[in-house]
Amino acid sequence: MEVSAEAVLRRNNVHVSGSGTRTIMFAHGFGCDQSMWEPVARTFDHDFRVVLFDYVGHGGSDLNAYDAERYSSLTGYARDVVEIGRALGLRSAIFVGHSVSAMIGAIASLEAPEMFSDLVMVGPSPRYIDDEGYRGGFSRDQIDELLQFLADNHLGWSAAMAPAIMGNPDRPELGERLENSFCRTDPEIARDFARVTFLSDNRGDLAAIQARTLILQCSSDIIAPMEVGEYVHANVPDSVFRLLRATGHCPNLSAPEEVAAAIREFV
Amino acid sequence: MSDQFPAEDLEDLYETAPCGYVSVSPDGRIVRANRTLSDWLGWKPGELLGKPLNDILAFGGRIAVETHLAPLLRMQGHVHEIALDLLTAGGEKIPTIANAAEKRDTGGGHLFTRLTLFKAVDRRAYERSLLDAKARAERESRAHGEAALAREQFIAVLGHDLRNPVAALAAGIRLLRQREQISDRGRSILSEMEKSAARASNLIDEVLDLARGSLGGGLIVERNADAPLTPVLEQVIAEMRVVAPEHAIEARLDIDEPLHCDRGRIGQLASNLLANAVTHGAVDQPIRFEAASDGEHFVLSVANAGEPIPEQARGRLFQPFFRGDARPSRNGLGLGLFIASEIAKAHGGSLDVSSTAEETRFTFTMPSAVPSAD
Numbered sequence: 150m151e152v153s154a155e156a157v158l159r160r161n162n163v164h165v166s167g168s169g170t171r172t173i174m175f176a177h178g179f180g181c182d183q184s185m186w187e188p189v190a191r192t193f194d195h196d197f198r199v200v201l202f203d204y205v206g207h208g209g210s211d212l213n214a215y216d217a218e219r220y221s222s223l224t225g226y227a228r229d230v231v232e233i234g235r236a237l238g239l240r241s242a243i244f245v246g247h248s249v250s251a252m253i254g255a256i257a258s259l260e261a262p263e264m265f266s267d268l269v270m271v272g273p274s275p276r277y278i279d280d281e282g283y284r285g286g287f288s289r290d291q292i293d294e295l296l297q298f299l300a301d302n303h304l305g306w307s308a309a310m311a312p313a314i315m316g317n318p319d320r321p322e323l324g325e326r327l328e329n330s331f332c333r334t335d336p337e338i339a340r341d342f343a344r345v346t347f348l349s350d351n352r353g354d355l356a357a358i359q360a361r362t363l364i365l366q367c368s369s370d371i372i373a374p375m376e377v378g379e380y381v382h383a384n385v386p387d388s389v390f391r392l393l394r395a396t397g398h399c400p401n402l403s404a405p406e407e408v409a410a411a412i413r414e415f416v
Numbered sequence: 417m418s419d420q421f422p423a424e425d426l427e428d429l430y431e432t433a434p435c436g437y438v439s440v441s442p443d444g445r446i447v448r449a450n451r452t453l454s455d456w457l458g459w460k461p462g463e464l465l466g467k468p469l470n471d472i473l474a475f476g477g478r479i480a481v482e483t484h485l486a487p488l489l490r491m492q493g494h495v496h497e498i499a500l501d502l503l504t505a506g507g508e509k510i511p512t513i514a515n516a517a518e519k520r521d522t523g524g525g526h527l528f529t530r531l532t533l534f535k536a537v538d539r540r541a542y543e544r545s546l547l548d549a550k551a552r553a554e555r556e557s558r559a560h561g562e563a564a565l566a567r568e569q570f571i572a573v574l575g576h577d578l579r580n581p582v583a584a585l586a587a588g589i590r591l592l593r594q595r596e597q598i599s600d601r602g603r604s605i606l607s608e609m610e611k612s613a614a615r616a617s618n619l620i621d622e623v624l625d626l627a628r629g630s631l632g633g634g635l636i637v638e639r640n641a642d643a644p645l646t647p648v649l650e651q652v653i654a655e656m657r658v659v660a661p662e663h664a665i666e667a668r669l670d671i672d673e674p675l676h677c678d679r680g681r682i683g684q685l686a687s688n689l690l691a692n693a694v695t696h697g698a699v700d701q702p703i704r705f706e707a708a709s710d711g712e713h714f715v716l717s718v719a720n721a722g723e724p725i726p727e728q729a730r731g732r733l734f735q736p737f738f739r740g741d742a743r744p745s746r747n748g749l750g751l752g753l754f755i756a757s758e759i760a761k762a763h764g765g766s767l768d769v770s771s772t773a774e775e776t777r778f779t780f781t782m783p784s785a786v787p788s789a790d
Contacts, residue, residue, distance in 0.1 A: 180483030184491060248483070291475045298476025298501070300547060369444070371470060372482050396443045398482040402490040403442070403526075 154236035161202040161233055162209035167194035172239055173416070174200040174265075176230065178248025178272075179346045180334070181399075182208025185247070188405035189412070197243075202233055206338030215338055223249070223349050227256035234264040241266040243416050244360075247401055248272050248372065249346040255385075256351065258360045268362045269412050272373040272398055273381050276350040283352070286374045292347045299340045355384035362388040363415040365400065365408065372398045389415065436502075436512070436533035439519075440469045442526045453533065458505035474501035474509050489518050489529060499540065500533070511540035572627035575620050582620060586613040611659055618691075621684075622751040625758070626736055635755075637681055637762040641674035641786070648683040649707055649716075652690065660694040664702035672709045676786045677763060682716070685759045685767075688752035689718040689778050696776070698722035714765075714784040719777035730769060756780070 175186035183201040203210040219225040246254035251273030366378035382390035395404035436453030494517040512533040697720025734757040760767040765782025
């Protein structure tokens with residue numbers, strides 16, 4: 150079924166800003182929404198067309214558009230990316246994906262090769278669970294524990310993600326978005342997304358990636374450990390590996406300047 | 417009595433507060449923790465310093481800290497009421513509820529993150545039981561829904577399959593009456609049989625309409641103005657006079673033809689209202705059937721004398737399977753008025769009732785103008 154461009158842009162809460170001939174699209178990872186790209190994205194506004202969006206079930210997306218079957222694999226999320234790209238007429242654009250979005254972007258670039266000429270993967274992992282001859286960093290038991298954790302936070306998350314979150318006086322640039330929502334996630338959808346994310350295995354897709362690819366690896370990232378980043382680098386044909394000084398899994402928030410500079414240098 | 421309070425010892429408050437305190441550097445290492453927390457975790461005071469926060473978190477919490485907590489803290493400075501499982505030195509889990517806030521310098525630089533932790537063993541058990549109950553309720557409700565659907569489908573199929581044998585019976589009765597030599601007594605029996613077959617056929621139609629309605633198809637209405645409605649209504653009245661000769665039916669039809677409607681369905685509505693009047697109306701007074709239209713509305717009403725409908729029963733008249741009195745009814749399942757009101761709704765109209773000691777009147781009103789296409 151063909152969805153109209155307008156419907157797609159509304160469904161995924163797409164925001165287009167900036168001015169430039171090239172388009173750079175930022176995609177959030179598991180657990181957050183487009184606001185996590187805000188600090189990095191704003192540094193591209195003056196010379197790029199900047200696209201931000203939320204996956205269905207996250208942030209300001211249309212919760213009613215959630216379809217458990219469509220989103221039962223990363224391919225469904227990648228289809229959303231391709232639909233957004235088509236709605237905006239993207240060609241040879243840059244896709245920046247955080248965490249699970251790195252693989253979603255890779256799948257999207259395979260589905261629509263003309264759409265993205267450059268991929269930036271921030272903390273990518275093609276498979277989280279260890280396998281024979283492969284270390285993803287997680288055991289199956291740990292993933293089950295994570296899913297249980299999300300269930301336990303069913304009550305907590307709803308409250309924590311509620312729109313009533315107060316503004317933050319010492320970061321006024323975030324004020325306006327804060328009023329509305331922050332990383333608001335529907336708890337049921339968050340659980341589905343966690344399952345899809347942490348049980349995914351996209352190792353087979355890496356070798357087919359045609360786009361120029363930059364891998365941004367964080368220091369001491371428990372979600373996407375160093376050797377996973379190196380594995381991605383070794384398997385994506387035209388790829389550059391770059392180790393960030395930033396620690397943890399969200400350098401776009403903890404070290405936005407470093408991430409922005411690395412992306413700029415690459416494109 | 418003394419007004420003097422003993423001075424609070426803030427250092428002691430920090431160390432032995434009835435909650436855990438831990439401060440973490442921007443790179444995720446513990447820079448300070450209170451004694452309550454180290455006691456819970458089975459570490460000596462001081463042993464926690466320099467450890468990664470991850471070391472005292474169970475796995476789910478580690479991922480949540482990376483994917484949810486840290487981003488939220490960066491963006492909004494604080495996060496409240498997150499369920500976090502701690503990990504003791506012995507590898508056991510302690511459920512807690514955590515609040516966290518970033519401590520920043522005057523320039524907004526991140527100095528450290530403070531977490532306050534409350535043990536929540538009972539609360540977590542309670543929350544899990546709530547979640548279990550919710551999951552169970554959802555499962556049961558799904559199962560009920562499926563069972564109900566299966567029942568409706570069964571009824572639909574059964575109703576459909578019953579149609580043919582009943583139609584065959586009716587055809588057989590007609591043939592007997594027309595072609596065979598039959599005694600007067602036989603004729604009167606055949607006539608009763610014919611009425612019974614017609615009633616069975618009506619019941620089947622009603623059940624099918626109900627099943628279709630509950631299966632989400634709704635009543636199918638095909639409206640057009642290809643033919644006049646008046647002959648259809650005259651036919652319905654004539655049939656009712658045959659079925660219920662003991663009732664006088666006074667009819668007045670004044671319809672501005674053609675009317676844009678589903679004639680078969682309006683005929684069914686009229687038939688159901690008449691059948692209702694025959695069942696509940698007093699025999700010694702006529703049933704009044706009126707149908708008229710002007711440029712704006714089409715109004716069809718059926719009135720009978722007899723006992724008024726009790727006030728409390730009126731609200732439920734149009735619900736399926738409602739039967740006003742307990743006496744064994746000649747006429748069916750209590751679906752007639754429900755279906756009539758569904759037909760009214762499907763025509764963008766309404767079916768209303770008024771009931772007094774003088775008369776009980778059902779009035780169907782619908783707009784007579786052709787609805788604009790949309």
